[in-house]
Amino acid sequence: MPLGPRARSILGLPEPGEWEQKKARTRAKRDQKPAPAAAVNPWESAARQLKEQRSASPTATATAAPKPAPEPDPEPAAPWATVDERSGSAFARKFGRGVLWALVALLVLVGLKALLVPKKPAAAPPPATGQTAPAYPTDEAQAVAGRFARAYLSWDEKDPTTRAAGLAAVLPEGSDTAMGWDGKGRQDVLAVEPGAVTPTTQQQARVRVDVLIRPAAEVTTTPPPAKPATPGTPAPPAAPAVHWIGLEIPVVQTAGRVVVTGAPGIVGVPKTGPKAPTLRAPETDAEFSTQTTQTVERFFAAYAGGDTESVTAPGATVPPLPVGVTLVGVTSWSADRGTGSDRSGTARVTYRLAGAQIEQTYRIQLTRVASADAQRWQVAGVHGSTA
Known part of the structure; x- marks a missing residue:
């Protein structure tokens, strides 16, 4: 006595013809030529196989039993959806992967450089140097020394205050304004030419000044006693009425000014200049x-x-x-x-x-x-x- 579908379901028995269907499907799969992996969508293939199984089961049951075949169940919809891979999301994923791999490669290169290339030692800071001293105020030193030379070599026994006032303007406060003069005679300064300034130490300098002077003739009531001349000794030459003499004057920079620090020294004036270099004359046309x-x-x-x-x-x-x-x-x-x-x-x-x-x-x-x-x-x- 054949069992009904409900009884076979309760007993776990296969439907009539089910074994033949499985054998037919296995044989069809073995004989079917596999498609290229790139052209097969696994989800679509699985959906197709499920449709074939559902459509083949009622047919096999009809051949095995003479009773009428039950009506097939309506075809269920596939539980998934096919997504087009050519969308913007696929491009974004590929771009993100490329950026990530580029970052990884950059980190690898940086690490290799740190391992293979020795690090240069840091440059030592330059040694601290003291602040460069400003240049000596040459122009001011020449001006002060020139004023001092004019006052120092100008005197008149009838007017000693003029010389004292000229010296006081360029000497430190409390200095002797009668320095270097005994208060007698008369002498005029015709020209003053300041020259080289030679800095020394402690903001001091030595200034060379050439002065053109004209001494007044000495007036005496009694001639000086004649001194016997030493045989073979030439008489000293008489000083000309107007002549140049040189002075070297000490100055110092203090409190933003240059002042004379003391008495100068009379020095000689060269009679000739140095030898000039040989200069090439232009060719004449x-x-x-x-x-x-x-x-x-x-x-x-x-x-x-x-x-x-x-x-x-x-x-x-x-x-x-x-x-x-x-x-x-x-x-x-x-x-x-x-x-x-x-x-x-x-x-x-x-x-x-x-x-x-x-x-x-x-x-x-x-x-x-x-x-x-x-x-x-x-x-x-x-x-x-x-x-």
């Missing part, structure tokens, strides 16, 4: 010198006559010479070798001044001025000396 001689002569005649505008190039400004200077003549003119519309040369000129003739040296700049019908050379600049 004899032809151009001859060509422009009259131009230079006309310029110096106007230069001494007070009117240079007519003999200078357009735009050039050359003030005329002072009144009292008379031109004697251009002693020589030599143009330097060169090319172009701007040339230079050296001129020697003789003037008459205060009843005497004196020769002067100039460097002349010439420029070529062109007009509609001609061109000529004119003076564009003039400088004294050959430097």
